[in-house]
Amino acid sequence: MALSGLFLIFFLLQHLTINFTSVFSPETFNELSHFMGTNFVVQAILQPVLAFGVFFHLAMGIRLELMNRKARPVKYAYSKPGANSSWVSRNMIITGITVLLFLALHFYDFWIPELKIKYVDGLMDDTTRYYPELLHKFENPVRVGLYVLSFVFLALHLLHGFQSAFQSMGARHKKYTPIIEKLGTAYAVLVPFGFIVIAIYHFVAH
Amino acid sequence: MSAEKGLNLTLKVWRQKNSKDKGGIETYQVSNISPDSSFLEMIDILNExxxxxxxxxxxxxxxxxxxxxxxxxxxxxxxxxGPGRAITTCQLHMREFKDGETIYIEPWRAGAFPVIKDLMVDRSAFDRIMASGGFVSVNTSGNTQDANAIPIEKVNADMAFDAATCIGCGACVASCKNASAMLFVSAKVSQFSLLPQGQTEAKQRAINMVNQMDEEGFGNCTNTGACAVECPKEISLENIARMNREYLSASVAKE
Structure with a gap:
């Protein structure tokens, strides 16, 4: 969970960086998107690695949840979990499944149309289509709302996930752990917020 | 202690005849309980x-x-x-409760801790984990060296001592939403691995004890931290990280 989680955290930062260029330079966004969509290394190596990373993370997450549920067959009649742990740390499965549902929407919105455009319609060499496609996605207020909501859940997931990944791998240190925790909180808030800003910016500005 | 100050309480207690019985919550009333009595003394009064x-x-x-x-x-x-930090049930006093309060009393809940009767659970899973590696193989009986003959960093000695204060009560398992025993096992791993006598077998110990823990049916750690908050001896999550480190490096290096 930890390794795949850290890998996805790294991926998310790269994804945000590229998406964010759409706010200030449609040309840069088009160029980067075209590079990502057509470069051999990205498409043939990095993309399958990412797909595996996502699948591994969700499969292991679900397996972990099922094993952990089995470990307590009889539940407490009265339990006060809020007294000793945070909601985000206890509900990774809920925030995780919400992010997974968003991924389904993302596939429907992006990945499937992308495959169709590239391989069915034969528009592989079109270098200017990406920005208008992005704008088109953020015209619908319901979709923007769903995006915003999904990223709030992603933030909740990351609030625990970031620092938890380090703890699981044994990376704990009196001096560095407080820094990792602060960095994790900053990442969990800023990165999803960045995606939210992009969605709202294009919805409002265009 | 005047009679007016005594607490009147409603107790919802888990009753279960034996491990096969389904069990259920029974309601009892106790009155005039001294706020100075311990929780167990209150249960003694109920039993009388x-x-x-x-x-x-x-x-x-x-x-x-x-x-x-x-x-x-x-x-x-x-x-x-119960409520309060760094205490066991016997150190919990009735002054923590209000007059007229309803108190739920249940046994530890975990598949690896089956109920024997009422509030008693079988914690022998912990013994089997200890037997799988929670020891130093060299027999020191009768020919122990002077402790000061081996220089040990004060910081390590303190951390080992802190880990060794674990009393194996199982509150970590009971508090964890996953019924994980990681805090207990990591304390037992740490109390040895921080000291020279225990370092020789540190890698094998981590693997053996973690495997036994899994075999007993405890859940996995998801780092909620509930265990460390509820631990009567305030065992730190640092021990879990240490065990993860040792388990990870031992698993990679294993032939």
Whole structure:
């Protein structure tokens, strides 16, 4: 969970960086998107690695949840979990499944149309289509709302996930752990917020 | 202590005849309980009352009644060892409760801790984990060296001692939403691996104890931190990270 989680955290930062260029330079966004969509290394190596990373993370997450549920067959009649742990740390499965549902929407919105455009319609060499496609996605207020909501859940997931990944791998240190925790909180808030800003910016500005 | 100051309480207690019985919550009333009495003394009073009524008293584990043996194991009002930090149930005082309050009392809940009767659970899974590696193989009996002959960093000695204060009560398992025993096992791994005598077998120990823990059916750690908050000896999550490190490096290096 930890390794795949850290890998996805790294991926998310790269994804945000590229998406964010759409706010200030449609040309840069088009160029980067075209590079990502057509470069051999990205498409043939990095993309399958990412797909595996996502699948591994969700499969292991679900397996972990099922094993952990089995470990307590009889539940407490009265339990006060809020007294000793945070909601985000206890509900990774809920925030995780919400992010997974968003991924389904993302596939429907992006990945499937992308495959169709590239391989069915034969528009592989079109270098200017990406920005208008992005704008088109953020015209619908319901979709923007769903995006915003999904990223709030992603933030909740990351609030625990970031620092938890380090703890699981044994990376704990009196001096560095407080820094990792602060960095994790900053990442969990800023990165999803960045995606939210992009969605709202294009919805409002265009 | 005047009678006016005594507490009148409603107790919702888990009753279960044996491990096969389905069990259920029974409601009892106790009155005029001194706020200065301990939680276990309050249960003693309830039991005397039950015996007087010709009913079966509530079975519960207890021994030293001063927070060092780790026997008492009640899940009180949704928390292991009840409200309050760094205490066992026997160190919990009735002054923590209000007059007229309803108190839920349940046994530790975990598949690896089956209920024996009422509030007593079988914690022998912990013994089997210890037997799988929680020791130093060299026999030191009769020919022990002077402790000062081996230089040990003060910081390490302190951390090993802190880990060794674990009394194996099982509150970590009871509090964890996954019924994970990681805090207990990591404390037992750490108390050895931080000292020269235990370092020789550190890698094998981590693997053996973690494997036994999994075999017993405890859940996995998801780092909620509930265990460390509820631990009567305030065992730190640092121990879990240390065990993860040792387990990881031992697994990679294993032939």
């Amino acid at each position: 009352q039950l015996i007087g009524e010709g009913k079966e008293p509530v079975a519960f584990d207890h021994d030293c009644r001063e927070g060092i043996c780790g026997s008492c194991s009640m899940y009180i009002n949704g928390q292991a060892h």
